[in-house]
Amino acid sequence: MTLARQSRVAPIGAILAHHVLPALQRAQKFPLRISCIGTASYEGMEAYAFDQNVAIGECPSPEEAMSVASGRIARGDIRVGTDDMLRFRPRMIVIQDCDQGVVLAGTVRAGIILWQQPIASDAEARQIVTEASKLRGAAFAAAGRGEHGPARDYRYHASQLEARLVDALWRETAAELLRMPLAA
Incomplete structure (x- = not known):
């Protein structure tokens, strides 16, 4: 009589390699930085618009970073500086780790972020x-x-x-x- 070995338990090496080590590597990459890439121009001078990158903030997790970015875009409160005449049109949101590796990014349309599939x-x-x-x-x-x-x-x-x-x-x-x- 032969017994078929059916193991539903993964070997410890596979668990370490696929789950534990990547989680430890990601933990070293925090905090995550959120930035918005867009176009800035002075009111009435859209022909002279220029590209601008605006730092939004830092977050301890990708979920929180997505939430903060979505909220800021929905409220429309991303500004280039203190000049009230300078308008900013957000086009992209990028979430990066502390080594500037891209965690997630998306395009901005109609006040929402369309996150891109990696x-x-x-x-x-x-x-x-x-x-x-x-x-x-x-x-x-x-x-x-x-x-x-x-x-x-x-x-x-x-x-x-x-x-x-x-x-x-x-x-x-x-x-x-x-x-x-x-x-x-």
């Missing part, structure tokens, strides 16, 4: 980098011709693609967060 593989990352590089090249060429509006749009489209380039350490966490009701 890449699933290195091959997909290479494809995104190639396409984003082409867009940034087109932006450089457009700026060289004095076409600053189209150049800004090319850079924005490249940033939208790059928003999916989540650091490998955070990919699984980001994917899980986007499956949760909080992300909706």
Whole structure:
């Protein structure tokens, strides 16, 4: 009589490698920093708009960072500085760890953040980098011709693609967060 070995318990090495060590690595990457990339211009002078990056704050967890970012976007209270005439149009939200690895990013539309699904593989990352590089090249060429509006749009489209380039350490966490009701 032969007994079939069916083990539902994972080996301790697999648990350490897949769950414990990544959690310890992520713990060293806190606090998370939230920033908003957008366009700033003075009222009535939209033709002279310029790209601007605004620091929003720091959070101890990805869930809290998403909540803070969503709340700030919904309230529309992200400002470039103290000048009341300077308007800011948010376009992207980026959450990064303390080593500047992307944890999660999303585009801003109609007062909400559309969080981007992280890449699933290195091959997909290479494809995104190639396409984003082409867009940034087109932006450089457009700026060289004095076409600053189209150049800004090319850079924005490249940033939208790059928003999916989540650091490998955070990919699984980001994917899980986007499956949760909080992300909706």
